[in-house]
Amino acid sequence: MLDLHTLRTLEYDRIIGQLEALSSSEVSRQELSRLLPSSHVDEVRQRLACTKEGMDVLRLQGDLSLEGLKDIRSALRRAEIGGVLSPFELLQVASTAACEKQVKHVLNQIDEQETPLPILREMAAGLEDFSSLVRSIHSAIDPEGQVTDEASPALAGIRRSIRQLQTGIRSSLEQILRSSHFQKMLQEAIITQRNDRYVVPVKQEYRSAFGGIVHDQSASGQTLFIEPETVVTQNNRIRELELDEEREVERILGELTLLVQGETHALEHNLGLLTQVDVILAKARLGKRLKGVCPSIAADGNLRFKQARHPLIPAEDVVPIDVELGGETNAIIITGPNTGGKTVTLKTIGLLSLMAQAGIPIPVEEESQITVFRNVFADIGDEQSIEQSLSTFSSHMTNIIRILEQVDQSCLVLLDELGAGTDPTEGAALAIAILDHILKKDCRMVATTHYTELKLFAHAREGVVNASVEFDVETLSPTYRLLVGIPGRSNAFDIARRLGLSDEVVQEARAQIGQDENQLEEMIGSLATDTRTASEERQQAESLRQEAEGLLSELKEQRRIWEEEKEKLRTAARRDAQSIVTRAKREAEDVLQELRGWARQQRGSIKEHQLIEARKRLEEAAPEAEWRHTTDETEADQDRAIAVGDEVFVRTLGQKGKVIEQQGEHHFQVQVGAMKMRVDRRNLEWRSTPKQEETTKGSASYHRSSAPVRHELDLRGKMVEEALAEIDKYLDDALLAGYEQVTLIHGKGTGALRNGVQQYLHRHVRVKAFRAGGQGEGGLGVTVVELK
Missing domain, CATH: 1.10.1420.10 (MutS, DNA mismatch repair protein; Chain A, domain 3)
Structure with missing residues (x-):
């Protein structure tokens, strides 16, 4: 159990008071009033994780007030034993039950993918829905507690x-x-x-x-x-x-x-979960006010506070400190003048440790880490007891004796002005003995003192480090900055000189103390100067690092913009290339239309010079250069052998075709749709080689297409899409053959194929008219098409 004397000494109760003021309901205030730091690592980790989720909710949603949460435990007990609840009690039950909806609504507003909130979402999932009970109560009782006529x-x-x-x-x-x-x-x-x-x-x-x-x-x-x-x-x-x-x-x-009586256990369960949520949110609100964080628990057991601030000192007055305890440093001995901030340092370390173990955010930087202490002991301040007739020294010794009886390696000990209140020589010896005894217990310790002997003890003792609180001799005031590694100076001679005491008197005073002590003071002063210089240089280095990071970020941003501009240029190039290909296709379509017109006029006797002229127009319509990425694969296509029957891509047309004849070493005759054209190998890309069976079928198909075109096309048994592809090719062949009328046989069936065929014919530019077959022509099973 944590030391209650320490809780009072470190003013932990004031932190609890702030938490109570920030909670939404009386029931959570009662829970917070009993909140004590935990000494179990898993429990502390769970508490901090809960609070961190609460801070995420405040950051994303502003706040989640549970003012409707009421302490309905006594009402539920009365309902259980058969008592009749008053309208006011029933309204409190309804108000508490309705909080479930508020919690779920707020959590549902937060994207689970971006902010999982597993603990709070699990709590919300455990809340039961009492919408029916809430409606029943509110329909019978108005907000003033009167039973309504309804x-x-x-x-x-x-x-x-x-x-x-x-x-x-x-x-x-x-x-x-x-x-x-x-x-x-x-x-x-x-x-x-x-x-x-x-x-x-x-x-x-x-x-x-x-x-x-x-x-x-x-x-x-x-x-x-x-x-x-x-x-x-x-x-x-x-x-x-x-x-x-x-x-x-x-x-x-x-x-x-009776409705409430049937749900007492479920309502009590909801009350417990909602109280936990409100406690978490109260901690989160305090964390937001303190600009605090939920620190991690150090795996190596070391305490690391970065820019730690005392939570009860106004933000504009507090001076942050850096503290590290553990590893090679188990104890810190802080020396220096009074009113320099030594006691505040002790209280900051102790109070922040207690707060973190209670799951309360602490005012430190994000990288800070805590260790979970089994107990925290503190002997701080003037504890003279008039009732017990104990002097300050006796009071301190009584407390220290109690601490020595309970301390072990998992504890934190804070001792203020150790050995004060008695003869300096005896006090220093006693302080060294106490420190040595505590250090043998291998616990963590921070102590403050005036004694020079303790500075030497800290310097010689392994695991102990000197520290001081900086004092500005020029302004005769403390800066409250903690300087770890440098023992404190009394500054008495310097202060006296600044106040006007003559140099003669000061020098005579210096002569009264030993040479070794004078040299120690001078060494401490030199160390303080060197440390201040190193700190300033470190700040300059940090400033340069931040500037370099800013330049790097700026360069990255410029590179990102350049990549975006490059991609825009590529997109524009693709668009331009596509536009060129589209114009080429339109020109090709015009050539085909002219071919069809010639075929109709001359009944199949197309002159060779007309075909040559049409081919020339096609070649001129092709884009001069096609924008494309060059890859190893496309370069390899140039060396690949192309054979009759292969499927190829004709770059100048932007369409696929089939090789039907090789003409010389570098030219091939390619059939693209109804057209046959001579193409240079450089304008061909190999796509695939059909299997033997497919090649045979394709060859047969070609020979069939070379045969006279029939006046009718049988489409029965085919799907609509398949039929439309055949109709398109067939009509081209019929036009080239000079036919003015053809017949499409699609059968009667369900009518789907007939409807698809006729819808297609409506859109075809070379179809003059079409009708269903007449008597003796096949009736509704055929469509007769007139070509133009």
């Missing part, structure tokens, strides 16, 4: 009857007020209530003349509040209805309580 038809009817009776009573009483017979008897012309019954104020002397039931009188006795006989029956009926109303409200509350 809670039940019976309650609505009762209240309607009460309102009607109240209206009737008021009407009767208003008639009395307006009556000239009664006006002189009334003290005032008003209607009021006494004992929940409607009455009017009557003068004392008209008591007998007015009649009715007296319910009250004024302090002077001059006014009686009388219920007239005419409304007594109606008032009695109202009272009966009010009793009925109370019974109906009680019944409704009983039914709602």
Whole structure:
């Protein structure tokens, strides 16, 4: 168990107070008031991981308030034992149950891929949905805690009857007020209530003349509040209805309580999870306020605080310190003058360790690491006890004795002004003995002292390092900067000289102390100067490093922009090349249309010079150069042998074709669609060589295509896409053959093939008209096409 004396000394309770103020609900404040640092590594790691996720939620969503979370544990116990919950208690149950939706809604707004939040999402998944219970309570009870008329038809009817009776009573009483017979008897012309019954104020002397039931009188006795006989029956009926109303409200509350009773365990489970979430968020809010982080736990057991700041000192006043404990340094001995910040350093190290072990973010830099201590012991400040008649020295020694009895290697010990309050020689000897005893326990320790002997002890003892808090002699004030590796100076002589004490007196004072001590002070001063110089040079080096990193980042950005510009140029080149190829294809289409026109006009007798002219136009339409990447594979294609039957890519056309004849060493006759053309080997890319069977079939197909074109094309049994490809080639062949009319046989079937064929013919530029086959032509099973 952690030392409670240390918690008070290091003001851990003030941190808890800040956490309580930042929580959303009373139940989480109660939980936080019991929050103690843990000494178990796994528990501390889990706590810090939870808080880190909470800080991620605040960073991404602003905040997640759980003000609706109420402490409903006593209400749930009452419901379990059969008690009826009040409207206020039921509203608290509904408010707590509704928090489940808030948590899930906020977490669902955060992208799980970018920010997983596994712990909080698992908690949210464990929350049960009480939407039905919340609706039932809110439909019966309004926000002010009143059971509404809509809670039940019976309650609505009762209240309607009460309102009607109240209206009737008021009407009767208003008639009395307006009556000239009664006006002189009334003290005032008003209607009021006494004992929940409607009455009017009557003068004392008209008591007998007015009649009715007296319910009250004024302090002077001059006014009686009388219920007239005419409304007594109606008032009695109202009272009966009010009793009925109370019974109906009680019944409704009983039914709602039964709903709660059936969910007490689930509601309590939700309350526990939601309280955990609120505690996590309170820690995260404090971390945000302190600009803190959730440090990692050092694998080597070393404590490393970078730019650590005391959380209870205002940010504009606190001076960050760097501290490392562990490894080769188990203890730090801080020396220097009073009011220099030694005690603040002790408290910073201790309090931040306790906060981190409680899962609270600490104000340090991201690279900081903690070690999990089994216990933290502190003897800090003036602990003189008047009640126990103990001096400051006695009080410190009593506390130190208690620490020595409990300390072990897994503890952190903080000792302030060790050995003070007694004779300097004896105090220094006692301090060295205590330090040596603690160090033998192999624990971590930080101690402050004035004694020069302890500076020498720290210098000679393995695992101990000197440190001091910097003091500016020029301004006669501490800078509060921690200088590890340099023992502190008393600065008494320098301060005296700065305050005006003559050099003669100062020199005489120096002569009173030993030569060795003077040399030590001078050495310390020299070390401090060297350290300050090294620190300034390190800052300059850091500035240069940051500047170099900035230049590197700028160069990377310029390179990225250059790569983007290069890619834009490539894209533009591709676009231009595609435009050239598209124009070439359009020109090729025009050539084909002319060929078809010649074929129609001359009935197949196309002159050789016309084909040569058309081929020349095709070659001129091809782009002069095609932009493309050159790869080893494409270069290898130039050396690959091309044979008859191979599938090739004709670069000048941008289309695939098939080699049907080799003409010389470097030229091939290639069939592209319906065209046959002579192509140079340099303008061909080999794509594939069909298998033997395919080559045979392809050859047969070619010979068939060389045969006279039939006047009809049989498409039966083919898919629509397959049929359309054959129709396209067939119509080209028919046009070249000079046919004006052809027949497409598609059969009747489901009509899908016929519809596909006819839709295609609608779009074909060389189809003049088409119709279904007539009698003797095949009827609906064929389509007759007229060509133009």
